[in-house]
Each structure stands twice: as C-alpha cells, then as structure tokens.
Amino acid sequence: MRLSILLSAFALGVAAPAIAADWPQFRGPESTAVAPDGQIPAEPKIGWSVSLPGRGLSSPIVVGQKIFLTCASGPEQERLHLFCLEAASGRQFWERQLQATGRTMTQPKNSVASCTPCSDGQRIFALWSSNDLAAFDLDGNLLWLRGLTADYPNASNSLGMASSPVVIGDTLVVMIENDSESYALGIDVKSGGNLWKLDRPKAANWTSPLPWRANGHASPAALLQSSKGLLAVDVASGSRLWEYTEGASTMSSSVVADGVVYASSNGVTALLPGSTDPSPRQLWRSKQINPATISPVVLGDRIYSLNGAGVISAAETRTGDIKWKLRVTGPFSGSPVAAGVRLLVVNEKGLVQVVDTTAPEGAITGKLQLPLKENSKELILCTPAISGTHVFVRTDSTLWELGG
Amino acid sequence: MKLRLLSVVLAGFGLVPLHGALDQSLQVLAAVGREGQGNEAAGAAWKEVVTSGPACLPALLAATGKGSPVADNWLRVAGETIVGNARQQGQAVPVAEMEAFLKDTARAPAARRLAFDLLKEADPARAEAVVPSLAHDPVQELRRGAVQQLIDAAQSIQGDPARAAFLKALDVVRDEDQTRLIAGALRNLGVPVDLPRHFGFLREWQIIGPFDNAGRQGFETVFPPEKEIQLAATYPGKDGPVKWQPAASQDEYGKFDFNKPLGMLKEVTAYAVTTFDAPEECEAELRLGCKNAWKIWLNGQFLFGRDEYHRGQKLDQYKLKCRLHKGPNTILVKCCQNEQKELWTVEWEFQLRVCDGAGTAILAAATPAP
Numbered sequence: 001m002r003l004s005i006l007l008s009a010f011a012l013g014v015a016a017p018a019i020a021a022d023w024p025q026f027r028g029p030e031s032t033a034v035a036p037d038g039q040i041p042a043e044p045k046i047g048w049s050v051s052l053p054g055r056g057l058s059s060p061i062v063v064g065q066k067i068f069l070t071c072a073s074g075p076e077q078e079r080l081h082l083f084c085l086e087a088a089s090g091r092q093f094w095e096r097q098l099q100a101t102g103r104t105m106t107q108p109k110n111s112v113a114s115c116t117p118c119s120d121g122q123r124i125f126a127l128w129s130s131n132d133l134a135a136f137d138l139d140g141n142l143l144w145l146r147g148l149t150a151d152y153p154n155a156s157n158s159l160g161m162a163s164s165p166v167v168i169g170d171t172l173v174v175m176i177e178n179d180s181e182s183y184a185l186g187i188d189v190k191s192g193g194n195l196w197k198l199d200r201p202k203a204a205n206w207t208s209p210l211p212w213r214a215n216g217h218a219s220p221a222a223l224l225q226s227s228k229g230l231l232a233v234d235v236a237s238g239s240r241l242w243e244y245t246e247g248a249s250t251m252s253s254s255v256v257a258d259g260v261v262y263a264s265s266n267g268v269t270a271l272l273p274g275s276t277d278p279s280p281r282q283l284w285r286s287k288q289i290n291p292a293t294i295s296p297v298v299l300g301d302r303i304y305s306l307n308g309a310g311v312i313s314a315a316e317t318r319t320g321d322i323k324w325k326l327r328v329t330g331p332f333s334g335s336p337v338a339a340g341v342r343l344l345v346v347n348e349k350g351l352v353q354v355v356d357t358t359a360p361e362g363a364i365t366g367k368l369q370l371p372l373k374e375n376s377k378e379l380i381l382c383t384p385a386i387s388g389t390h391v392f393v394r395t396d397s398t399l400w401e402l403g404g
Numbered sequence: 405m406k407l408r409l410l411s412v413v414l415a416g417f418g419l420v421p422l423h424g425a426l427d428q429s430l431q432v433l434a435a436v437g438r439e440g441q442g443n444e445a446a447g448a449a450w451k452e453v454v455t456s457g458p459a460c461l462p463a464l465l466a467a468t469g470k471g472s473p474v475a476d477n478w479l480r481v482a483g484e485t486i487v488g489n490a491r492q493q494g495q496a497v498p499v500a501e502m503e504a505f506l507k508d509t510a511r512a513p514a515a516r517r518l519a520f521d522l523l524k525e526a527d528p529a530r531a532e533a534v535v536p537s538l539a540h541d542p543v544q545e546l547r548r549g550a551v552q553q554l555i556d557a558a559q560s561i562q563g564d565p566a567r568a569a570f571l572k573a574l575d576v577v578r579d580e581d582q583t584r585l586i587a588g589a590l591r592n593l594g595v596p597v598d599l600p601r602h603f604g605f606l607r608e609w610q611i612i613g614p615f616d617n618a619g620r621q622g623f624e625t626v627f628p629p630e631k632e633i634q635l636a637a638t639y640p641g642k643d644g645p646v647k648w649q650p651a652a653s654q655d656e657y658g659k660f661d662f663n664k665p666l667g668m669l670k671e672v673t674a675y676a677v678t679t680f681d682a683p684e685e686c687e688a689e690l691r692l693g694c695k696n697a698w699k700i701w702l703n704g705q706f707l708f709g710r711d712e713y714h715r716g717q718k719l720d721q722y723k724l725k726c727r728l729h730k731g732p733n734t735i736l737v738k739c740c741q742n743e744q745k746e747l748w749t750v751e752w753e754f755q756l757r758v759c760d761g762a763g764t765a766i767l768a769a770a771t772p773a774p
Contacts, residue, residue: 075548075579095488096481099517101473105721132477142450142481144443147474151439153708158695158715179712193440204715 023062023385023392025118026164028337031210032255033297035386038339041404043366044352044391048090048401054081055396056113057333057381058164062087063119066138067385067392069399070126072112076104080112082126084140087387090401094140102130102149106160109333109381111396116164116208116383118172120189125172129161133174135192144192148174154181162206166222171195171235173222177205184209184224186238196238201226205250207264212256214241214275223261225254230263230280232273242273244280252291252335257298257317264291268305270320286320289313295335295383297343299357304343306336312343312355314362326362328353333381337391344386346370346393348379352402373397426460429453433478434471446478453482458490458497465505465519469512476514483518487525497526503534513543513761520546539576544762551577555585567593574602578763580719598774603719604757604765605658606678606735610635611651613666613674616642617740622673623697623711629675630701633734642672651676657719658755659693662739668750669741676737680758681769682728688766690735693721694754697740702726703733713742714749720763728758728766 027033054073061068067085072078080098085091104112106129117126123143127133131148149155157178165174172187182202186195203226210223212232221241224231225248232241248254249264256262261271261280267287273280289296292308298317305313310330315322329351336345342365343355350370356363372378372395384393391402432449436442453460461483468479490497505511506519520538524531539550551573558569570590574597577583587597600607615627628639638647653660662674682688690700690707695717699709707724741752758766 075581078545097484097521098477099473099480099514101477103721105716105718107716134477134481140485141447141454142478142485143447144440145436145446145474145477145481146440146443147472147477150472150474154710156712158712158717158721179715180710187440190444191440192443202711 021062021387022064022119022121023387024121025061025166026059026116026208027253027295027335027383028386030256031166031208031253032257033295033335033337033383034299035337035339037388038386039389040337040339040342040344040354040386040391041366041389041402042342042354042356044344044354044368044402044404046368046370046400047390047403050085050090050092050399052083052394052397052399054079054113055111056394057111058113059116059382060385060392060394060399061117061119062385062387062392063121063124063138066093067399068117068119068124068126069394070113070115070117070128071396072100072104072128076100077106077112078104078130080128080130080132082117082124082134082136084124084138085399087390087401090399096134096136096140096142098132098134098145100128100130101132101147103156103158104130105158109379110160110162112160114160114162118165118167120167123189125165125167125189127165127174131155131161131176133165133187135189146187146192148176148185152176152181152183155183156180157204159204164208166209166211168211168222168235169220171222173209173235175200175205175207175209175224177201177203177226179204184233186233186235195236198224198233198238200224201228203227203250207248207250207253210254210256212261212273214273215259218275223254223256225264226250229265230254230261230271242278242280244271249291249293251293253295255296255298255303260317262296262298262303262317264295268296268303268315268320270317284320286315286322288322289315289320294332297336297338299338299341299343302357304336304338304357306332306345310347312336312345312362314357324361326355326364328355328364333379334383337384337386339386344384344391346380346384348381350380350395352393368402370400425452426456427463430460430463430467430479433482434467434475436475436478437472450478450482454485454489458486458495461486461498461522462501462505465502465511465515468515468518473514476518480518480521483522484525487522491526497522499523499527499530502526503530506534507537509542516543517545542760542762544578547576547578547762548582551579551582555582558589567595571595599656600658601767601771601774602765603658604759604767605653606680606756606758607653607655607658607660609651609653609660609676609678610648611662611665611674611676612639612646612648613662614642614646614669614672615674617671617673617742620697620711620713620740620742622740623699623709625673627673627675629677629736630738633677633736648677655755658757659753660755661751661753662741663750663752669752670745671741671743672752673738673740674752676739676754678735680728680733680735682730682733682766683769685730686728686766687761688726688728689759689761690724690726691720691722691757691759691763692724692754693717693719694739695751696754697742698754699738700724701736703729709738711740714744714751717751719755
C-alpha cells in the first residue's frame, strides 16, 4: 500500500522550512530524550500529517532532512514497513517492505512495529517485534538482513518485544530479552554479523540499551538493563565492564547525563560508575521519583519523571530532592522529551502538553489536541521525536509534524 | 567475494548454479543463511538484481522459496524495489508472467505470495481480478481476499441464499477471525457449525500428572512419559502415585484444561497423549496455542518446546512442521504450570490441531462424516 500524503492547509500555504538536527534513535541523541540544539514550540501547531498503512508505536527518527518510521500491516501484522520521508514536508522518498520471519503475536495494545529504528548517519537499522532486523543505506539500498528468531528459535515474547536497538561506535546493540531464549547481540554495522552474543536473564524485558562511556578517552560501552539491574559491556568485544545488581525496571529505560546513570531502579537510583570499578557508586536513591513504565529525562540540573498518575516530578540531579510536582493530563505510554527549557508530553488520547520547566512550580504553556481517529480508538503510544523546532509523533494511522 | 568462490559456497547450500551474472546474484541472495552468513555478498548482489530491472522478476520469483525465509526477504525487497522503480520510471513490468507464476500452485508458497504482492503493486486491477480464483489456494494467506469477497457477498443477501453463500465461504475459510464471523452468521441463520472438525482440533486425550515444576525445573526434567508411553503404568508424581486417565475437551476451539481433571494446581507438570490415525503419509503441521511452558513429541521425536508462561495464547500460535505416518501417530504434549498467583495465571491448558500448510484440517481416518 502506498503511503498517502495528507498535507495540511498550513503546510500547503508556506514554504517547507529546513530541518537539520538529527534524532537518530529511540529517545534521541545519546538516548537522553533531549534535543541539544532543539526548541520545543511553546504552543505547538500541526504542520503536516501523513497517513500510514499499518500499525506501530515505534518513534520516528530524523537523519539530516529525512525521517524514518516503521509500521506493520496485514491480518497478523506480518508485513513490515520502513518509510523514508522528507522531514520538511512528509513527502515519501522511499518505502521498503519485509515479510516477518519471526512470531508476530503481541498483546492487543502492542504492535509488531514497536521498536524504534536507529542510525549511524550512513545506515538505518530497523527492528520489529518479530525479531526481523534490516540495515539500509539512506537511499533505501538493502545492506544486510537478519532474522533473529530464525537464528535463535525460542527468542520471542507473546506480549510482543519492544526494545529499540542503538548504534554505538561500529556496533549495533540489540537486546532480545524474553522468558525463554534471552540474549543481547553486538552486531557489526557493516556486515550484520555477530561481534558478540551474551546470554541475558530469562525474563521479559522491554527496555532499550543505552550508550555510555567512562570518559572521553574510554572505549564506548552499552548499558543493558534488566530485572537484575544494569550491565555495562564494551561494545567492541561484549566484555563486562561493571554491573549493578539491585534490580531495575523492565519497562522504563534509564538515562545517562554527565557521566551519572539515573537508573530506573527502586524508583530512581543515581549511579556513578568508575572507569575500573566492578560496580558503580550509588549517589542517591529516591522512591518518590517513580517512573513506572515511563522513562525519565535529565535537563540541566533536574531530572524529570512522569509517573502513572500523570504527575511530573522535578528533582535535583545532585540529591534527588524533589523541587516541584506538576499534574498533567494522562494516561501516558510514551515518555517525555525535552529541548531548551521545555518538556513535551503526549498522552494516549493525543493531548500534546508543553511544560515550562523554569516556572517556579513548572507550568503548562501550551496544549494541542491531535485529531485521532475515533472509530478505531487509536492511541498515542510512542515517544515523540524532536528535530530543530519540529516535533514528530505517530499513531497507528498517522504521523504528524508539529511546529510553532 | 569472487564468483568462483561463490559457486563453491552455493554448492554448499545445495543450490544448482545457474548461468549469467543475474542468476548468480539471485543465487547469492537465495543462499543467505543463519546469523548473517552470506550477508556481505548479498549486499552487492542485491544492487545488481535491482539494477537489472523488471525483466529479472520471473527469475527472481523462481529463486524465492528455495532458501531460508531471511533469504526470501532479500528477494522480496529487491522485487518490490524493482516494481517501485519501474512505476516511477514508467517501465513495463512483466505482469502476465507474474500472474502465470502466481497461478502455478506447484511453485513455492513464499514465491507465490511475492508474485501476488508484486502484481498488486504493479497492476492493482489485474491482481484484484485474480483474487476470486484464490479461494481454494494451498497458501493460506492467498485465500484471505477471496474469502472476504465471499463474506461480503453473503452479508449482502438474506435467507437461504445467504445460508448457501456462508456455507460456501466456510468451506474455504482458514483464518480464525474470518471463520468466527462466518460461523456466527451461519448460527444466526440456524445452521450448525462444527468448528472442532473445521479446524481439526484434537480433543480426546489420555493425561497424567501432576509431576513437579517447583522453581520451573519441571520443563527440563525428564519425567517417565518422556521415556515411555505405557498407559497402564503408575509413576511417582508430585503428591503421590499418578497414572494415565482419559480426558476430553468440550471446548469448540479445542482448549484442553488440565485444571479440570487435576485441580487448580501450581508448580506442576502434566502430559497429554493421543493417537492420531493419519489417512495417509503426508507433510503436516501441528498447530498449538498455549500460554504455559510446553514441549511436543511426534512418534517419540521431539518437535519443539518453549518455556514461556502466561504471556498470551491464541490459535495457531506455534506452527510445527512434521511428517505423519499413514496410520497411528503418537502425539505427546507436556504442559507446565508455574508459581504465579495472579488471576491471569490460572490457565493450564493448550489447544492443538493437525492441518496442512494452508491450515486445512487433516482429519483422522476414522472421523465420521459430518
């Protein structure tokens, strides 16, 4: 099915602005959910929208002037799509389709297109819940393919997988963690072959690997989160660097800022790994900052966590002390993103809310209700992407660009 | 990789070398194996195939279905890229040959599915015209559109003509959602529907248990039924001696619930065995739905097992390819219940059916006529 472009009247009436800041993976640069050079509009408006031929809760990513987005169609969500669109207009550059080679069963709210693609700037790596993993160049040429359920037949989760891969150095890190055949892979970005394979805890896990390095001169590493805790591995060799074993969420991913790991563990636990220590030093722990299924964001000297009741807690990164709380309208599945001094959250019902973090108690500066399709009861389940002053968010049927 | 070396590699995959650079490139794609084997060569071959344009589509289809499902995806992406490029550039696509390929049911199922998808992309009207002829297709996925047309037609009429139309649809439907819809419509029209027969569920079992599954160790523990099937035997179980007993499912979707004969137990393992009298030797699929840890053996040969608990169950959740002997075939199912106490972890059950690759029930030789 061809993706039909539904340009809004706004987009038709003005020249398409340039978009240049990359959002290369789930939760953006360094998986922080922060666009360093971005700016969230105080009062976002819909720029353009495109309709999608299949379901998905993966986030769009942005590389240069292009957006990449996955979805899955067909009665069993067995048809896997990867789209490349022009970021400024939503115009389609190319589409590629695969047939799922692994299991496509998910719980109804989940989707086979649940994993966000990632990019190293030259290649796009797309993973689906069926464990099909594909690498394309930016022009849509297929570089390599893996069927990770074909390779490892008991690797699947009947609720659906959702961990998003990340490129660190020349290694694509993939977590295929589930109750049965559970593992993480370091894959050569050029050949698609395994650099290493680690057995992982036999437990369902929807968190995503994070990039980390001890210092500017250290080898790049990946943090693998699970119910057991956090494991740091050298991405080139897969060797273990350090481990935190006090448990962690299997849904809310941790975040790294200024060398500190804010782990989704026992609420939030701030950890300072050393370059050679076998386990990180705990700086603080706060059970009052409970991210539940949502991943936290660090912006400046504050960590922001959105809980299941729709309350944003702003806490000091140095101590974990909560400075203010702000209620926003939920419920939420997607996590907050940030740029400048603003947070942006989108609830399941399509209500976009912009929060000014500099207001004494935090303040909602703008709201926008996205026109979700009522007949299909579709929800916003994804975490948005930011590029420049543009925000991208999707449902099962539509990708929207929001601007100022 | 040098072409000469490639030939050696391809020979290793049992593929017959073809002539010409294009055929060699197609074979490289078809030879992609596990854990990324062949990927590097395939990247270059993929570009060569795409560059060769629409004329290569018949050969591309012929190469599909001869390697792994991952290899088929290499070919699929190449085929769809070629058709997409051809559309953009106004090039002709060999739709007649693709249609002929689609209609040749001797071709590999994956190749015929691709042929239909490419035809739909290249010439939607031509593909749509083919759809009604696919109602009896041996590829389950290809039937769906034709079945939907039959459903739509049946829903547009009333009374006896509607009954006849829905019965016609029931005869060819294989997907669960469409079957439910048709069965519901027929029952509303006063027509009985035998869903266990339609799907080929196995509902008559001999069961034994409980054996232990403390700490989820029972999944890998070899209990006596895995060593022998002696229906008169007694073995030590979790809470005392256990022996085989007959049990049957009354569920029309074939779910066999161990909780009924054995009690609402936790951290336990049980087995169910049945004899399936195949009318002839044939390729078949055992299709299982189960949210407990399970293992299956056919005639003493282990087919597959999975130690996942309470993440979900659905019809045809697992499709296990196998070969049935003519006559009695012994099917043994191991089903483990874990320690979880939540309400949604009560189920200790499975549903199993015997069918062909299209999902058409294979009925036991002694099955009475409807």
